[in-house]
Amino acid sequence: PLPVIRKAKAAARFEDLAQGRTLVMGVLNVTPDSFSDGGNHSTADSAIAHGLRMFYGGADIIDVGGESTRPGADPVTPEEEQRRVLPVVAAMVKAGALVSIDTVNASTAAAALDAGALIVNDVSGQRVTAEMIELVSARKVPYILTHSRGDSQTMDSLAVYTDVVGEVVAELEELRGRFRAAGHADERLILDPGLGFAKAGAQNWELLRGLDRLTGLGHRVLVGASRKRFLGELLTTAGKAAAPIERDAATVAVTALSAGRGAWAVRVHDVGPNLDAVKVAARFSA
Numbered sequence: 475p476l477p478v479i480r481k482a483k484a485a486a487r488f489e490d491l492a493q494g495r496t497l498v499m500g501v502l503n504v505t506p507d508s509f510s511d512g513g514n515h516s517t518a519d520s521a522i523a524h525g526l527r528m529f530y531g532g533a534d535i536i537d538v539g540g541e542s543t544r545p546g547a548d549p550v551t552p553e554e555e556q557r558r559v560l561p562v563v564a565a566m567v568k569a570g571a572l573v574s575i576d577t578v579n580a581s582t583a584a585a586a587l588d589a590g591a592l593i594v595n596d597v598s599g600q601r602v603t604a605e606m607i608e609l610v611s612a613r614k615v616p617y618i619l620t621h622s623r624g625d626s627q628t629m630d631s632l633a634v635y636t637d638v639v640g641e642v643v644a645e646l647e648e649l650r651g652r653f654r655a656a657g658h659a660d661e662r663l664i665l666d667p668g669l670g671f672a673k674a675g676a677q678n679w680e681l682l683r684g685l686d687r688l689t690g691l692g693h694r695v696l697v698g699a700s701r702k703r704f705l706g707e708l709l710t711t712a713g714k715a716a717a718p719i720e721r722d723a724a725t726v727a728v729t730a731l732s733a734g735r736g737a738w739a740v741r742v743h744d745v746g747p748n749l750d751a752v753k754v755a756a757r758f759s760a
């Protein structure tokens with residue numbers, strides 16, 4: 475049966491986002507090689523259909539990305555990235571969704587903002603470009619600052635910490651200083667521990683256990699655990715890690731527990747169950 479198409483929500487604004495609960499950001503990867511959804515949405519039409527399903531399914535934000543960020547992924551040119559994402563951003567904005575653009579390229583972020591995206595979601599971490607800092611500061615747009623080291627080719631080798639929570643916090647504070655110096659407002663800076671980015675298995679769990687250290691910095695915190703390798707490794711049976719699509723229940727558990735610790739939002743593939751989880755979590759702290 476056709477999914478019940480709810481009346482599109484009024485055009486969403488970042489300031490209106492608060493729902494009295496942790497928000498749900500639906501992942502919309504318009505890439506042929508995204509690990510988590512196997513590139514099911516490599517064409518704009520199928521991506522838009524998937525984005526609409528998530529939006530009408532209640533996602534508060536749709537995160538549109540045109541370049542797979544998984545370790546070892548091949549980089550794409552900004553031109554190719556924009557060819558992939560801009561039609562999808564425009565369609566989701568037209569449907570009334572609040573869109574974040576998942577990119578490391580300032581040129582793609584600018585084009586997506588021009589097409590109506592409201593948030594820049596950049597997983598660059600320490601390799602954030604001066605252009606990106608200048609762009610989001612000049613345009614005064616919300617920016618998700620994700621902790622990472624190196625790039626998709628080198629990040630796994632840089633997952634060496636003596637105190638992963640302390641070092642991630644320190645490195646995020648250092649990066650925050652660069653945004654402050656460019657005049658970007660603290661209330662528009664959202665922090666993200668960057669699970670899986672220059673982190674190996676156990677370090678991801680340490681960061682989740684230490685989430686209070688991140689929320690304690692006074693910014694909104696986004697948690698992106700959905701379907702990631704460290705969940706698959708946890709769910710190993712007969713020596714075989716769980717496949718990405720078998721990690722959704724564990725993702726929902728992380729969602730509930732992160733919401734209980736004050737996460738502003740969670741970035742997930744399977745919107746419905748995670749939306750239920752943040753509603754349940756809100757009852758535990760009401």
Ligand SMILES: Nc1nc2ncc(COP(=O)(O)O)nc2c(=O)[nH]1
Nearest residue numbers: 509510543595618620666668669698
């Ligand atoms: N802010 C933020 N953005 C992200 N973008 C992509 C991925 C990689 O996961 P995917 O390949 O499933 O999109 N993870 C994050 C994340 O953890 N945080």
